[in-house]
Amino acid sequence: MKHFLTICLLICIMQTVNANSGIYAGGPVYKNRNYSISELKGSGYTCVVVWTIHIDASGNFNFNAEFPLVQNGAYVGASSYPNFAGDIASLKSAPTSINRLEFCLSAWGSSTFANIRNLINAQGTGSTSILYRNFEVLRNTFPAVDAIGFDDESTYDVNSSTALAVMLGNLGFKVSLVPYTAQSYWTSVATNTNNQRPGTVDRVDLQCYAGGAGNNPCNWNFGSIPVYAGLWDAEKSTSQVQSQLTTWRNNCGVDGGFMWLYDDFDNTTGTEAYAAAINNVFGGGAVNTPAARFFKDCNYTGYAVSLATGSYTLTRLRSYGILNDDISSLTVEGGYSVTLYWDDNYAGSVLGKNTSDACLVDDGWNDKVSSLVISSASAAREQTVTTNDRISNIPGQQEIIFPGSAGPAGIPVRIYDIMGRQVMTARPVANRININSLLPGVYVMVYVKDGRQVSKKFVK
Numbered sequence: 001m002k003h004f005l006t007i008c009l010l011i012c013i014m015q016t017v018n019a020n021s022g023i024y025a026g027g028p029v030y031k032n033r034n035y036s037i038s039e040l041k042g043s044g045y046t047c048v049v050v051w052t053i054h055i056d057a058s059g060n061f062n063f064n065a066e067f068p069l070v071q072n073g074a075y076v077g078a079s080s081y082p083n084f085a086g087d088i089a090s091l092k093s094a095p096t097s098i099n100r101l102e103f104c105l106s107a108w109g110s111s112t113f114a115n116i117r118n119l120i121n122a123q124g125t126g127s128t129s130i131l132y133r134n135f136e137v138l139r140n141t142f143p144a145v146d147a148i149g150f151d152d153e154s155t156y157d158v159n160s161s162t163a164l165a166v167m168l169g170n171l172g173f174k175v176s177l178v179p180y181t182a183q184s185y186w187t188s189v190a191t192n193t194n195n196q197r198p199g200t201v202d203r204v205d206l207q208c209y210a211g212g213a214g215n216n217p218c219n220w221n222f223g224s225i226p227v228y229a230g231l232w233d234a235e236k237s238t239s240q241v242q243s244q245l246t247t248w249r250n251n252c253g254v255d256g257g258f259m260w261l262y263d264d265f266d267n268t269t270g271t272e273a274y275a276a277a278i279n280n281v282f283g284g285g286a287v288n289t290p291a292a293r294f295f296k297d298c299n300y301t302g303y304a305v306s307l308a309t310g311s312y313t314l315t316r317l318r319s320y321g322i323l324n325d326d327i328s329s330l331t332v333e334g335g336y337s338v339t340l341y342w343d344d345n346y347a348g349s350v351l352g353k354n355t356s357d358a359c360l361v362d363d364g365w366n367d368k369v370s371s372l373v374i375s376s377a378s379a380a381r382e383q384t385v386t387t388n389d390r391i392s393n394i395p396g397q398q399e400i401i402f403p404g405s406a407g408p409a410g411i412p413v414r415i416y417d418i419m420g421r422q423v424m425t426a427r428p429v430a431n432r433i434n435i436n437s438l439l440p441g442v443y444v445m446v447y448v449k450d451g452r453q454v455s456k457k458f459v460k
Contacts, residue, residue: 021278021285022047022205022228022258024104026064028266029088030081035267037087041096044275044285047258048091049149049176049205052104055112059119059130061138073133075141086303089144089321094290094306097275102176103138104149108211113155120160125167132167139171144321147174149205156185158192165193169200172315176203180212183220190222205230205258218252226255233264233274242277249281256282291336291374294322295329298359298366302328309336309374314344317371327369331356341371342422349422350414391445393458400445400458402431408454413447435460 023045028036040048053069054062061070067080077084091098106112116131123129127136138145148168150161165175175193179186190201204222208215209232217229229248231241245257257278265271279285288308296302305320314324324344332338332355342348342365351365360366392401402408408428415424415438423443426433435443438460446455 020228020256020282021045021275022049022100022230022256023262023271023275024049024051024230024258024260025262025266026051027066028263030063030084032266033083033087036262037090039267039271040262041091041093041098042287043271044097044279044287046097046284047100047102048098049102049104049258050088051261052107052110052151053112054106054110055115055119055131057111057115057118059115059134061134070134070137070141072130073137075137077141085141088142089303089305092144092320093304094308095287097285097287100147101145102147102149103142103145104151104176104178106151106153108153110153113150113152113157113161116164117155117157117160120163125163131164132171135168135171135173139173143318143323145173146319147176147203149176149178150189151178152185153180153211156182158185158188161185161189162192162196165189165200166197169193169197172318174202175200176205177201177222178205178207179220180207180210180215187222190225194225201225203228207260209235209260216252217248217254227252228256228258229254230258230260232260233270238270238273238277241274242280245278245281291333291376292338293331294327295331296326298328298361300329300331300358307374309376311346311373312371313346314370324370325367328360328366329356329358330360335376337375339373339375340365340369341373342368344370346371346373350416391456391458395459396440397460398434398436400428400433400435402428408447411447413445416444416446417441 021044023040023043025036025040025048029050052064054065056062060068060072063069063077067077069075069077088101091101119129119131123131125132150165152161168175177186177190190204193201202225204225204227206212206215206217206220206227206229208217208229213235217227220227229245231244236244241257241259245254248254259274259278262271265274275285290306291309293304293306295304303321305322307320330338330353332353337352337354340351340353342350351363360368390403409431410427413426413428413433414422415426417423424435424438440460442457442459444455444457
């Protein structure tokens with residue numbers, strides 16, 4: 001493979017991910033995994049909220065009062081449901097329509113937020129507190145979970161809720177708010193949290209069903225935080241959901257909708273039908289196509305995560321369950337190319353692949369990947385820019401010369417060998433780059449000029 005042809009993939013614009021259609025799902029996710037995981041992945045929903053975690057007075061986490069999840073800084077959920085962590089991660093593995101996963105806290109009648117208040121008053125939210133330690137375990141066990149939802153329906157303590165949200169933000173979670181009443185409490189938590197840690201509260205799921213059936217999103221103001229209106233299948237048919245959300249979109253500018261509750265219509269046509277009703281209003285919901293699959297170990301073993309085309313920073317990779325410096329093999333579908341980066345944010349050494357590789361050891365890339373880009377082969381070719389910038393290209397030359405005023409004056413230039421390994425970074429001085437340190441051979445230089453990526457081959 002001619003790796004230098006793949007190097008033209010180096011910089012891609014990060015794709016905007018929209019999660020416009022949500023579904024709250026409880027017991028079937030882990031009790032009926034033989035159908036629920038695949039059904040949700042192919043449903044058209046873009047956000048799945050796995051409901052719900054209760055926190056007791058000691059800080060222990062229990063799921064739906066059905067099985068213990070985290071206790072005293074240790075994950076214990078595998079004892080009851082050994083596939084739970086892997087199934088949650090797989091929800092975002094292509095092919096899937098899901099691009100956001102959440103766990104929710106509390107529910108009506110739960111003492112969770114009263115216990116949180118008492119624990120924070122007693123221990124704070126530092127690294128030694130039980131809440132910090134247990135949520136840290138949750139973060140490490142479920143890296144694919146993007147956010148924690150707050151469904152406080154009784155305690156309404158602004159200070160402790162804000163402190164918890166800021167702590168979760170510092171652990172790498174986003175926070176969703178799930179109100180049905182007590183509007184001033186929720187707006188205060190959103191404002192206070194984002195004042196202390198901007199961007200932490202990034203979504204509001206407004207309950208417009210059951211106790212919140214009288215809610216109108218037009219009367220709730222969270223500023224720039226997107227609001228998603230929720231409806232219940234027991235109260236609304238699919239056509240009524242679509243009609244109501246259309247009205248709220250047109251009158252209030254709501255950003256999306258969600259359904260309560262998957263448990264009512266799991267393993268039926270209702271799952272896709274309600275997703276379609278929301279997506280018909282807000283768009284989105286397509287099941288993405290897997291372009292490449294990444295494995296923890298050589299020979300396509302260990303965990304496996306399939307990804308669609310796009311740009312993946314370390315944070316985004318973690319959200320799909322891929323850890324830093326943890327990839328050892330990969331498969332690449334026909335017509336796609338993968339560019340691997342040694343460092344986060346598409347920095348450091350680069351390795352291009354447009355075919356599968358059973359082990360990255362021979363490339364010197366085992367457990368080295370911190371970010372990556374996946375593109376169609378046609379997109380890769382389109383990103384190779386032809387310019388009028390000329391360079392000297394003489395065997396044995398000790399410097400690259402850009403004649404006249406051409407070239408990337410003062411712009412960082414990366415140089416790669418024929419195997420796609422970065423061997424040098426430089427900035428031209430007086431239209432020249434000293435390449436005396438390079439061995440004789442064929443190289444590729446890559447730089448960005450006028451917003452376009454330029455790739456040029458030369459001989460030393």
